[in-house]
Amino acid sequence: MGTAVGGDRAVPRYLQIAEEIVQQIRAGVLKPGDMVPSESELTDRYGVSGGTIRKAMVEVRASGLVDTRHGKGSMVKDRPPVRLRSSDRFRRSHRRGGKAAYLAETDQAGATSEVRMLYRGTAEAPAEIAERLGLDAGTQVLARRRLYFRNGTPVETATSYIPWDVAKEIPELHNDNPGPGGIYARLEDHGHEFAEFMETLVPRLATKAESSELALSPGAPVVHLVRNAVTTEGRVVEVCDTLMAADQFVWEYRIPAVD
Amino acid sequence: MGTAVGGDRAVPRYLQIAEEIVQQIRAGVLKPGDMVPSESELTDRYGVSGGTIRKAMVEVRASGLVDTRHGKGSMVKDRPPVRLRSSDRFRRSHRRGGKAAYLAETDQAGATSEVRMLYRGTAEAPAEIAERLGLDAGTQVLARRRLYFRNGTPVETATSYIPWDVAKEIPELHNDNPGPGGIYARLEDHGHEFAEFMETLVPRLATKAESSELALSPGAPVVHLVRNAVTTEGRVVEVCDTLMAADQFVWEYRIPAVD
DNA sequence: TAGTGGTCTAGACCACACA
DNA sequence: GTGTGGTCTAGACCACTAC
Numbered sequence: 001m002g003t004a005v006g007g008d009r010a011v012p013r014y015l016q017i018a019e020e021i022v023q024q025i026r027a028g029v030l031k032p033g034d035m036v037p038s039e040s041e042l043t044d045r046y047g048v049s050g051g052t053i054r055k056a057m058v059e060v061r062a063s064g065l066v067d068t069r070h071g072k073g074s075m076v077k078d079r080p081p082v083r084l085r086s087s088d089r090f091r092r093s094h095r096r097g098g099k100a101a102y103l104a105e106t107d108q109a110g111a112t113s114e115v116r117m118l119y120r121g122t123a124e125a126p127a128e129i130a131e132r133l134g135l136d137a138g139t140q141v142l143a144r145r146r147l148y149f150r151n152g153t154p155v156e157t158a159t160s161y162i163p164w165d166v167a168k169e170i171p172e173l174h175n176d177n178p179g180p181g182g183i184y185a186r187l188e189d190h191g192h193e194f195a196e197f198m199e200t201l202v203p204r205l206a207t208k209a210e211s212s213e214l215a216l217s218p219g220a221p222v223v224h225l226v227r228n229a230v231t232t233e234g235r236v237v238e239v240c241d242t243l244m245a246a247d248q249f250v251w252e253y254r255i256p257a258v259d
Numbered sequence: 260m261g262t263a264v265g266g267d268r269a270v271p272r273y274l275q276i277a278e279e280i281v282q283q284i285r286a287g288v289l290k291p292g293d294m295v296p297s298e299s300e301l302t303d304r305y306g307v308s309g310g311t312i313r314k315a316m317v318e319v320r321a322s323g324l325v326d327t328r329h330g331k332g333s334m335v336k337d338r339p340p341v342r343l344r345s346s347d348r349f350r351r352s353h354r355r356g357g358k359a360a361y362l363a364e365t366d367q368a369g370a371t372s373e374v375r376m377l378y379r380g381t382a383e384a385p386a387e388i389a390e391r392l393g394l395d396a397g398t399q400v401l402a403r404r405r406l407y408f409r410n411g412t413p414v415e416t417a418t419s420y421i422p423w424d425v426a427k428e429i430p431e432l433h434n435d436n437p438g439p440g441g442i443y444a445r446l447e448d449h450g451h452e453f454a455e456f457m458e459t460l461v462p463r464l465a466t467k468a469e470s471s472e473l474a475l476s477p478g479a480p481v482v483h484l485v486r487n488a489v490t491t492e493g494r495v496v497e498v499c500d501t502l503m504a505a506d507q508f509v510w511e512y513r514i515p516a517v518d
Numbered sequence: 519t520a521g522t523g524g525t526c527t528a529g530a531c532c533a534c535a536c537a
Numbered sequence: 538g539t540g541t542g543g544t545c546t547a548g549a550c551c552a553c554t555a556c
Contacts (some may be wrong), residue, residue, distance in 0.1 A: 013545080070523050073554095199512050221480045250460070256454075257452075297542080308526065308529085314526095329535080
């Protein structure tokens, strides 16, 4: 046909359907691990066309309650115990205790963690990174790109950039595993004493490419976080560029009162 | 017809088109204030159906570079001169200079600002707030709820909660305008010296109600930020519960390196 | 191979903006 | 009014998953 419209103008049908499905999940009618009915079944059940169900499911995915995979369907997610990303995660004592920041936190939350190295080697520093490092754009730096998992699901990608003159004297940085305490511990071992870290957060919606890398629904919120590691000499010896699934973290910062 | 497919499998046509439009904006071919071509014009130009252009525009909107309004079209947004929400906005010197945190920042960015008081009076502290204040849930506190505008558009709602025993001794807190330097300056005037502020950020998607209050599209990203103001005596004398349009801010925090 | 989600078409009608 | 975006249909083919 081609006729639009059902009854309720004001709130579109696809949003009504999405809301109904989300409510079923929140109310426990659909439990974690359950499959959401397939799109064709929903088409029949609601008496609407496939396109409408499709839009509804986009909304349901945006709620972050389901995990959709091609050819398989949509499964109701486990509700991950949200984790605190506290500003004390860069304590020297954690590094001296052999724990890098990421592992220190996940352990604390009782979750399993895994790190996969995606790239390790030289790269041209992107303009924004080069500026933070005090280098010319395009200068060769050491780049280490990792994908972090918690409880088996990817939650964060992180790329560390380290000026080559710093990196070349620290052999462990060129291995997949930089050793106990992570790369910050190695930088300290080699005389780079940290004075402060500066983090910049930009929350936004994931692009398509990003959402596939982090196994998110397109349009899910992410946080683009970039951190400078500044030494007591005032030099930025590392910049870490990370993209994090927003619903997997809570950020906490303590700001000392100053004059 | 009904035939799908063009040439490039792997990356869908609608993403290619979205990327092309985004690049035109980033490259300055489409400048701030320009209208993006209408969907029907894009349909002709790219030789695809309306639905495909529609999906492409959803992606372009997700980039945050355009502002789309029904019946009007999509306009390229002004490139806001990075609105930094820096952790140094709570300097005493700003307050002594008569500027509250919010105004100190907007001024710095060369933007106009406006504050509208939505509520001012006693209220029962919500559970989460009461816990932060070290009170029993439901205890009466002073609540001040404001809506902040920048360049005429609402960007943030903020509700301050202050224990009644603190508030009752500070008459200015019971006025719409608490005077130069804002409520933190008044708290300091009355002997509450701040030691630190603790902020918790939770980025997520806006609910329907929130998106209408901040004039956002439903599903736009927001940041729920809650801040404790802690005195040198270790007491939390204020909790500020804020909801901010994520695309209007960049958050910056300095984290001192500690043992 | 059957079933699922992902992309796409070529139309339609509705609601909003502006002259 | 004309033109815009917003919703919806009833199909089609493709790609992935599981049996």
